[in-house]
Amino acid sequence: LKETSHAELTVAGFTGTGVSAGIRKDGREDLALITAEKPVPVAGVFTQSPLAAAPVQVAKRHIRSGRARAILANSGCANAATGQAGLAAAENCCQKTASALGCLEQEVLPCSTGVIGQLLDAEKIGQALPKAVKSLSAYGLGQAAGAIMTTDAFAKTARQEITIKGKPVVVSGLAKGAGMIRPDMATMLAFILTDANVDAPTLEAALRISVGWGFNRISVDGDTSTNDTCLLMASGKAQNPEITADDPEFEAFAFAVTKICQDLAAMMVADGEGSGHLIRVRTTGATDQEAARQICYAISHSLLCKTAFAGCDPNWGRFLSTAAIQSQRMGRPFYPEKTRITIGNELLVKSGVWTGEAAEEKVAKIMKQDRYELHLDLGLGEYSFWVLTSDLDHKYIEVNADYRS
């Protein structure tokens, strides 16, 4: 994974900035503003949690028109589980942004990330807005990425360039979220900007596909945080003939957006609030897709598997046992004698039994690498799935036990 430099993020038709609004106690930049020159097509995917934060509720309402002028995102406060007062605060922030930019309140999409249960101080946001608007710049998207970080160790940005009907098109993404795999609610915010000329329904179609192949490999639908939000805006400045979902060009566009989502997702797992390894957990030979998926998640989420990853320990019994129990829970068959486990390119378990000391020594070396694949074949059917996960080490506990203090 290559981090994108801030300058490289530039997308024609968009400006961005990150300033300090005093929401965070440490004085760090905590308010991101991203604007389009005029209202442009937009699509969004949001958390399915019944405890969806106030900004999510407001953004879902505002996005219905399919057009937006600005994204206003703060860190340091999730404004979730804050009742009517939280809704009023989120709306108030949109009003203030709209009047600062000279647009409609409904053209502003609010996002928040931070501790659940704290009410957002709309006054502080209002006081910081003039400075934010003044500092908006085509080169400021990187600052916006910095301002939405919470426990992230680094800002996450990615860029793709493609050609659509002879016109060069740029897709840039910025995100925050540190590797916690579901259902553990580290909020994910991702903003994807493109200069392509695309209508809102086509953006929506591309975003659904991309999230499925990207973020849903680290955090699955319905297992999301109170504040998870992914937005895709298109300025049209590339002046390509408009893409619709029926065009042959749609695929190339959706692929570029998918690549952005996958890169950002991998960065989130690699950040991982203290993780040292990035592991692709792949299950093949399942009786059905859902079984493959849930077994990937069970291994990715198991404390004992995660600590084995941290210890670079080829403790295959834990992986196999986790898969066995997940199969049993789902009422699916599981035959140990049909299973195989390969780590990196080394076969560690064949017909459910250890392949021996030599293979284990090789695997122990592979598990010391920054990134590798654990491949479990169930030997039952045609279906497969993969997810990205991280290990669990001391730093995770430090970061999360003391997050609020």
Place this chain on the structure above:
Amino acid sequence: LKETSHAELTVAGFTGTGVSAGIRKDGREDLALITAEKPVPVAGVFTQSPLAAAPVQVAKRHIRSGRARAILANSGCANAATGQAGLAAAENCCQKTASALGCLEQEVLPCSTGVIGQLLDAEKIGQALPKAVKSLSAYGLGQAAGAIMTTDAFAKTARQEITIKGKPVVVSGLAKGAGMIRPDMATMLAFILTDANVDAPTLEAALRISVGWGFNRISVDGDTSTNDTCLLMASGKAQNPEITADDPEFEAFAFAVTKICQDLAAMMVADGEGSGHLIRVRTTGATDQEAARQICYAISHSLLCKTAFAGCDPNWGRFLSTAAIQSQRMGRPFYPEKTRITIGNELLVKSGVWTGEAAEEKVAKIMKQDRYELHLDLGLGEYSFWVLTSDLDHKYIEVNADYRS
């Protein structure tokens, strides 16, 4: 929780011992033998994992007769995922024990705990058996408890005394297992011995009830390790008139066995492979029992909730968010405005909103206690459930990342 001294464990009609058979590399005692004077009624509950270890497969077959003479349990090797060779080794150990004791092979129940995937060395067990049989003693049940420990920080034993139809009756229990909540497969072994006069079907009935109120509050049916085994044997030495499941005395007996299971379960969570706090997570006001249960487990199993427990951090947003997402996953309603969270005796969330700084300060103090209750009321219905859980701190990772080395 009061630990029971080894001498206090004594149950008329039973002897026990713990010796070193060289299965563990560190030379610690690793072989437990518990015997009845003659074949006596027995009942068992076993893992439902499709990867059930060889000793579990053998013990399930042997227990069908409803009578047993001995339990043979080793630590240091799970003999799970070891195929036909593993089954042969477990059977061989039973044969050797039977000839050493002068009983039938089918009257010996084998158990193993340790690393999955390692084949049990039946020769080593055979060589240690004469020493084990020679050292059997009425006071040796505590040694047996010591010999089955793996990552346990202390041996788990419990005792109850009751009177049945005028006769004093003793129930003693010993167990191993360090607090990992499902689905994280730290093997649980529990052996419960009584001098009551009870037939096997009644033992079976009492054990099912007791496991439901005890071990299943920390590790649920179907989410168990490869080797989980709980056995209940009755010597009849108390000479009470035989209890059957229809007797009024059955309830007192089942209650005593339940108390043993609950005490042993609480010790497992308190041991918890590095945990510092024992938390009772209680969900009330659910629409149905399964929802209450799964919400308890979701909170107990969440890495972010567990690290909040470790940090003594009243991070109620994490608890509420976990419950919201679990409800959504199960297709159950969830209304933030109906929820309440009480920690200890302090109301921290009312109508889904924080009750304020004063309450939070009190809760932060409560969360520093060794044990406390987190009570979530959903405000939806009549159903409730509780489970015991532990926090997650640095020691857990140390213990589990390096378990095999």
